[in-house]
Amino acid sequence: MADPVRIGLLGCGTVGRAFADLLDERAEAVEAATGQRPELAGVLTRGEGSFEEILERSDLIVELIGGTDVARDHVLSALRAGRPVVTANKQLLARYGEELFAAARDSGVQLRFEAAVAGAIPIVRVIQESFGVTEIGKVFGIVNGTTNFILSEMASSGAPYEEVLARAQKLGYAEADPTDDVTGADAAAKMAILARLAFHAPVTLDEVVYEGIEQVKPDDLAYAKELDLSLKLLGVAERREGGISVRVFPCFLYSGHPLAPVGGPFNAVMVEAPAITEVTMSGPGAGGIQTASAVLGDVVSILAGEAPLHEVREDLPIVTDFTSSFYLHLEVADRPGVLAKITHVLGENEVSVKSVVQRGIGDEARLVMVIHECLESRFSAAIDEIAQLDELRSAPRSIRVIEEEFV
Numbered sequence: 001m002a003d004p005v006r007i008g009l010l011g012c013g014t015v016g017r018a019f020a021d022l023l024d025e026r027a028e029a030v031e032a033a034t035g036q037r038p039e040l041a042g043v044l045t046r047g048e049g050s051f052e053e054i055l056e057r058s059d060l061i062v063e064l065i066g067g068t069d070v071a072r073d074h075v076l077s078a079l080r081a082g083r084p085v086v087t088a089n090k091q092l093l094a095r096y097g098e099e100l101f102a103a104a105r106d107s108g109v110q111l112r113f114e115a116a117v118a119g120a121i122p123i124v125r126v127i128q129e130s131f132g133v134t135e136i137g138k139v140f141g142i143v144n145g146t147t148n149f150i151l152s153e154m155a156s157s158g159a160p161y162e163e164v165l166a167r168a169q170k171l172g173y174a175e176a177d178p179t180d181d182v183t184g185a186d187a188a189a190k191m192a193i194l195a196r197l198a199f200h201a202p203v204t205l206d207e208v209v210y211e212g213i214e215q216v217k218p219d220d221l222a223y224a225k226e227l228d229l230s231l232k233l234l235g236v237a238e239r240r241e242g243g244i245s246v247r248v249f250p251c252f253l254y255s256g257h258p259l260a261p262v263g264g265p266f267n268a269v270m271v272e273a274p275a276i277t278e279v280t281m282s283g284p285g286a287g288g289i290q291t292a293s294a295v296l297g298d299v300v301s302i303l304a305g306e307a308p309l310h311e312v313r314e315d316l317p318i319v320t321d322f323t324s325s326f327y328l329h330l331e332v333a334d335r336p337g338v339l340a341k342i343t344h345v346l347g348e349n350e351v352s353v354k355s356v357v358q359r360g361i362g363d364e365a366r367l368v369m370v371i372h373e374c375l376e377s378r379f380s381a382a383i384d385e386i387a388q389l390d391e392l393r394s395a396p397r398s399i400r401v402i403e404e405e406f407v
């Protein structure tokens, strides 16, 4: 009988505990698939175990501590000691990916991180293996389940952001401190990882431009319904002239878009390339057992011996001049000529209107417009001018829209 493969488990919280249970439950299946029976060599928590001793008696390390201090030290030590590593740690990869990939290459061992992006959806494996030599043009999607749950609930119940956030926390879809999720920082880390994989170019978290969902108002969602739009927090990594761009922002989608029906805490990622047209994958984006399942999949891949190298193929600069379509919400005095004045300002800035909904409320009116794709700098200039008009009753609100038609 072959020697067992000994796994050192760093961190035994929500995911670590689920992984330990799953490993025990699926040990026979892993042995049947790889010829090696896995067993736990030791567990490290704040109150249990010594990293050095666990490393010494492990063939493979699974890091489920989180954060970038202790986790970074331990993952680097393990790679340098010639141990393959599996981690679910998006922050670690998004900040220190190049350092870790180099350490893995130098030692000739694998570093796998499927669970760091989009939970149970095997998007990392698909991009780095199935599309490993495909020229990917764009990777985008819903990579944060907490915000997708909040936006779906706001749209269906009409309740304000704070109330829905409290409900999400009660149901376990949002953490006690939801900052990383609602500001877009969590999604930004995941998009840095996906961009790095898709474009084989170094991308770190500090190069990702991100916005969150805290400013979204229930009436934005109500008007959007009339325009057949639904709101998502999107991560978008794409090739552009002269380089790449990686961003996270709230965005309206028309109902025919493949991401529009993805509701609740689910994630979905689309990959576009000339050779594949587009591929969409969706599923649960978090949860102990779902994440543990992705971690175990990586362990099996390592035992089966496949080895992505993560070499840099191109040093693509980050580009920041964007074109977008917009939803624009204006509260104005209900007087003749206001709409004409606003469309004049837009026109002078080469910004054109696709559709308008107008409602009178007392002596005020609400104008909700969808603006055709234009340079973001031109749109901002127009909004700055509109904000100065005497007829404006509150600051203009805008959210990007994806106009693309899908059939």
Ligand SMILES: NC(=O)c1ccc[n+]([C@@H]2O[C@H](COP(=O)([O-])OP(=O)(O)OC[C@H]3O[C@@H](n4cnc5c(N)ncnc54)[C@H](OP(=O)(O)O)[C@@H]3O)[C@@H](O)[C@H]2O)c1
Binding pocket: 010, 011, 012, 013, 014, 015, 016, 044, 045, 046, 047, 048, 063, 064, 065, 066, 067, 070, 088, 089, 090, 115, 116, 119, 285, 286, 287, 288, 291
């Ligand atoms: N939870 C999810 O649904 C999910 C989804 C995708 C990815 N992830 C990622 O998975 C990783 C783990 O997340 P989690 O939710 O399982 O975290 P968690 O529940 O907070 O568990 C963290 C574990 O690490 C241990 N730990 C913390 N600091 C340590 C230190 N200095 N030395 C040794 N052990 C230490 C903790 O020890 P104690 O037990 O002593 O506190 C605990 O066992 C993170 O990178 C996270 O981003 C989680």
